[in-house]
Amino acid sequence: MENLLSIEKSRSGRRGVRFEKTKQPATAYLPDDLLRTDKPRLPEMSEFDTVRHFTRLSQLNYSLDGQFYPLGSCTMKYNPKAYDKLSALEPFTRAHPFAPESAVQGTLQILYELQEMLKEITGLAAFTLQPAAGAHGELTGILTVRAYHDAHKNNMRTEVIVPDTAHGTNPATANMAGYTVVNIKSAPDGCVDKAVLQEALSDRTAAVMLTVPNTVGLFEKDIREIAAMVHKAGALLYMDGANFNALIGLAKPADFGVDVMHLNLHKTFAAPHGGGGPGSGPVGAAAHVAPFLPKPLVEKKGDVYTLRGKMPQSLGKMKAFYGNIAVALRGYCYLRQFDAGTLKNIAEKAILNANYVRAKLQGKFNAFFDVNCMHECVLSIDPSKMNGVHTADVAKRLLDYGFYAPTIYFPLIVPEAMMVEPTETESKEMLDAFVGALEKIYEEIFSNPQLVHDAPHNQPVSRIDEVSAARQPNLKW
Amino acid sequence: MFTPHTTQDEKEMLAAVGVSSVKELLSQIPAELLYPALHLPAALTEQRLTAHMQSLSAKNKPLTSFIGAGMYEHFIPAAVPALSGRGEFLTAYTPYQAEASQGTLQTIYEFQSCICALFQMDVATASHYDGATALAEAVLAAKRITGRAEVIISSLLYPHYKEVLQTYTHHMGVKLVEACPTDAGILDIPALEKQISAATACVVVAQPNFLGYLEQVTAISRLAHEKGALLVAQVNPISLGVVSAPGSYGADFAVAEGQPLGNPISFGGPGLGIMTAKKAYLRQLPGRMVGVAKDKNGKRAFVLTLQAREQHIRREKAASNICSNEALCALNAVIYLTLLGPEGLKEVAELNLERAHQLAARISRVPGFSVNTAAPFFNEFVVTCPVPAAQVIDKLAEEGIAAGYDLGQTCETMKNALLVCATEMRTEEDIAAYTRALEEI
Numbered sequence A: 001m002e003n004l005l006s007i008e009k010s011r012s013g014r015r016g017v018r019f020e021k022t023k024q025p026a027t028a029y030l031p032d033d034l035l036r037t038d039k040p041r042l043p044e045m046s047e048f049d050t051v052r053h054f055t056r057l058s059q060l061n062y063s064l065d066g067q068f069y070p071l072g073s074c075t076m077k078y079n080p081k082a083y084d085k086l087s088a089l090e091p092f093t094r095a096h097p098f099a100p101e102s103a104v105q106g107t108l109q110i111l112y113e114l115q116e117m118l119k120e121i122t123g124l125a126a127f128t129l130q131p132a133a134g135a136h137g138e139l140t141g142i143l144t145v146r147a148y149h150d151a152h153k154n155n156m157r158t159e160v161i162v163p164d165t166a167h168g169t170n171p172a173t174a175n176m177a178g179y180t181v182v183n184i185k186s187a188p189d190g191c192v193d194k195a196v197l198q199e200a201l202s203d204r205t206a207a208v209m210l211t212v213p214n215t216v217g218l219f220e221k222d223i224r225e226i227a228a229m230v231h232k233a234g235a236l237l238y239m240d241g242a243n244f245n246a247l248i249g250l251a252k253p254a255d256f257g258v259d260v261m262h263l264n265l266h267k268t269f270a271a272p273h274g275g276g277g278p279g280s281g282p283v284g285a286a287a288h289v290a291p292f293l294p295k296p297l298v299e300k301k302g303d304v305y306t307l308r309g310k311m312p313q314s315l316g317k318m319k320a321f322y323g324n325i326a327v328a329l330r331g332y333c334y335l336r337q338f339d340a341g342t343l344k345n346i347a348e349k350a351i352l353n354a355n356y357v358r359a360k361l362q363g364k365f366n367a368f369f370d371v372n373c374m375h376e377c378v379l380s381i382d383p384s385k386m387n388g389v390h391t392a393d394v395a396k397r398l399l400d401y402g403f404y405a406p407t408i409y410f411p412l413i414v415p416e417a418m419m420v421e422p423t424e425t426e427s428k429e430m431l432d433a434f435v436g437a438l439e440k441i442y443e444e445i446f447s448n449p450q451l452v453h454d455a456p457h458n459q460p461v462s463r464i465d466e467v468s469a470a471r472q473p474n475l476k477w
Numbered sequence B: 001m002f003t004p005h006t007t008q009d010e011k012e013m014l015a016a017v018g019v020s021s022v023k024e025l026l027s028q029i030p031a032e033l034l035y036p037a038l039h040l041p042a043a044l045t046e047q048r049l050t051a052h053m054q055s056l057s058a059k060n061k062p063l064t065s066f067i068g069a070g071m072y073e074h075f076i077p078a079a080v081p082a083l084s085g086r087g088e089f090l091t092a093y094t095p096y097q098a099e100a101s102q103g104t105l106q107t108i109y110e111f112q113s114c115i116c117a118l119f120q121m122d123v124a125t126a127s128h129y130d131g132a133t134a135l136a137e138a139v140l141a142a143k144r145i146t147g148r149a150e151v152i153i154s155s156l157l158y159p160h161y162k163e164v165l166q167t168y169t170h171h172m173g174v175k176l177v178e179a180c181p182t183d184a185g186i187l188d189i190p191a192l193e194k195q196i197s198a199a200t201a202c203v204v205v206a207q208p209n210f211l212g213y214l215e216q217v218t219a220i221s222r223l224a225h226e227k228g229a230l231l232v233a234q235v236n237p238i239s240l241g242v243v244s245a246p247g248s249y250g251a252d253f254a255v256a257e258g259q260p261l262g263n264p265i266s267f268g269g270p271g272l273g274i275m276t277a278k279k280a281y282l283r284q285l286p287g288r289m290v291g292v293a294k295d296k297n298g299k300r301a302f303v304l305t306l307q308a309r310e311q312h313i314r315r316e317k318a319a320s321n322i323c324s325n326e327a328l329c330a331l332n333a334v335i336y337l338t339l340l341g342p343e344g345l346k347e348v349a350e351l352n353l354e355r356a357h358q359l360a361a362r363i364s365r366v367p368g369f370s371v372n373t374a375a376p377f378f379n380e381f382v383v384t385c386p387v388p389a390a391q392v393i394d395k396l397a398e399e400g401i402a403a404g405y406d407l408g409q410t411c412e413t414m415k416n417a418l419l420v421c422a423t424e425m426r427t428e429e430d431i432a433a434y435t436r437a438l439e440e441i
Helices: A047-058 A081-087 A105-122 A135-153 A169-176 A194-200 A222-230 A326-337 A342-360 A391-400 A428-447 A449-453 A466-471 B007-016 B022-026 B047-058 B077-083 B102-119 B131-146 B159-169 B189-195 B217-225 B237-241 B279-284 B311-317 B327-364 B391-397 B429-441
Strands: A126-128 A159-163 A180-184 A205-211 A236-241 A261-265 A284-285 A299-301 A304-306 A376-381 A417-420 B152-156 B177-180 B200-207 B230-235 B253-257 B274-279 B290-295 B300-304 B380-384 B419-420
Touching: A047 A135, A047 A284, A047 B077, A047 B102, A047 B327, A081 A326, A081 B047, A081 B419, A105 A261, A105 A304, A105 A326, A105 B047, A135 A169, A135 A205, A135 A236, A159 A169, A169 A180, A169 A205, A169 B311, A180 A194, A194 A222, A194 B177, A205 A222, A222 B230, A284 B290, A299 B279, A326 B047, A342 A376, A342 A417, A342 A428, A342 B007, A342 B022, A342 B380, A391 A417, A391 A428, A391 A449, A391 B152, A428 A449, A428 B007, A449 B077, B102 B237, B102 B274, B102 B290, B102 B300, B102 B327, B131 B159, B131 B200, B131 B230, B131 B274, B131 B279, B152 B159, B152 B290, B159 B177, B189 B217, B200 B217, B217 B230, B217 B419, B230 B237, B237 B327, B327 B419, B327 B429, B391 B419, B391 B429
Parallel strands: A159 A180, A159 A205, A205 A236, A236 A261, B152 B177, B152 B200, B200 B230, B230 B253
Antiparallel strands: A126 A284, A261 A284, A299 A304, A376 A417, B253 B274, B290 B300, B380 B419
């Protein structure tokens, strides 16, 4: 049976929630030409029907709570239930951004302390919690770079250098900040090719955007030399910290020479992803760049926390209000529940889990770079040696075995890539089960390749023709 | 501990990897960078953490709020958080594997459908960060579409939206020009007519505007279109239960802060950026969209579609860099709209209208206070006080009331002006208490 849309279940006159009746109709208050005349085509359902409808929809999802979700670069680690509950305490959810500051000191104190803890973890001089997501953090960071160069009259700096391993958001971000993107090829070992970078650096370079650890799961081993090269050229080093889970407690970006970076509270700091957001992408800056961060920041004046400090050199505002607070509260809970030693253990276990999966799959699904990895391993397959089976087929077949699929076809430099990030919260038993499923799929590729080609077999729908959706877009009822 | 590894597990796993310690796996990190000193607070148990967070939450004072200015307190039916809080929704990622994410995908499709119905627009995206960034992205799209660089914005946009717009556009060759208001608190139409020209990419209007008043949007739309400019409308979604929808007056893009639809205020975030457009601009829209597809057996299925606009495909040529959005807030909104239906939405909008007008009428009877009622308003309006608004706010805070938004912070000449909002949450008793407190000033 097809899953009906709410509008297909709708029956005229059915009602969920009711409100009090007004004394007078809208015509008593508004002129006719401003009044709505049509009835919007929204579903008409009882509350019970609505509850059933959305409960059913929730069951058509794989989720971290239900399944192993080894989505590379996404850090699908357990999201503690306590943080959901505590971030939803009514005094937090009811706090209005324009309430007198004396009425929101609890929220402000948390935000201030979170800023301070992120500074300590990264070694950077200042942190803003304003950005709403990772890509928003990138844009914030690159506009911070831009404000820095503008203040130093570096108007000729119009380029941002991005390695070909970068997330698509990096080049898109640089473009959105008005910069020209200079893409550079990585070295055969998956890291930045210093000679290529040197070639690309010039007095036109505003910044270099590096993901550390990078998207092939490797730490940029020459990071300090790279930073020195970037600085010598008069540019700034931007670090995409989406993969910071592998470094937390193990190393501080400020020590590498990073000038600006973002973190993802919805990855490294255990806030849930919500099916695609809200996230939170705090941005940190070294002392010389900090004055250019977006305004305001939470400051502490005596015993009082305030957002009213002056930031005359700030780039401006990135978002209407100061960040995705409900997500920031969860990040704060995480950092209060785990001390420095535990964070270090978390990073180590994330690295151990990724390497364990990599080692166990060797010989069947090999890592593209045959070295120890950090938080994720990037596997690659050769369809010509696997009965024409592609990465997408393996990914869909994994769904049949009850596992969400790894990130596929990324990074672009790895052919038929499968990026596996187990995270530290998965047990050895779960990793063994996942490896076991991939081993079975490997056997199937040779014994019954059609089975793999045709996967998935037990999902709510079978393989979707994605192109069919784009041809004649149907985007609403 | 957060990690499940037993000592035995760790031993076996290290052996499988072929190393004797995790440190050996870190050989790519220069040794002198490894294991820096890290000074963080001592770890709290869940029980201690709970007490700690409760005590911090108690530092926030509960005020009966008459503040709006972009974030509005509305009733959230219990079913909304109960459903959206289900782990199957909450802990899923972006629905990249469509076959295993049909639930999330269908909710987004239903969200887009409800929003299009409410706004009378052709297409809606899956969501943006908030109303301000949605507005900025719409303006950037208008520039790309028209090839024109000048953008006329209502001076009565929320000031914080103007700031975000400035940040997003000033490196992109956009010139922002403000259109001025009349004393009634709405745009001056004859003056606006003179400003719009063949160089104008779009006119940005807020309905209701920052001061709460409803603009003559039909006239503004006509003026923009006469000169080949687009109309970008920023609206309050709850108001659309009674106020004419942006599609009905020809908006090319309509954006909104969707927080009022079933999402708490949470000190301003997460918000819910709503972005809608006419069909013609579909391929200029930034951000995710869900469409209907077929699976290989011909069964209806939902997928992320038109991804060729997006950063992971187009990289620096993408319409925007947006990746994560506010999916869970959009889920709250679609559950809210499904529970209310067309009648419920009309009821709640009417209730806002009535409570705000009751409040305005009562305030206007308080000696020394006057209310601007020269233009129609929805749930927010301007009060001129006999003393600086900041004083009124301080005084009422002592009575447990958040009096409103001090307009003096945006404009020196409005020092005594207070922006006051009443949603359906404010009872007649709350309104009476508010005016009693004003009488003591």
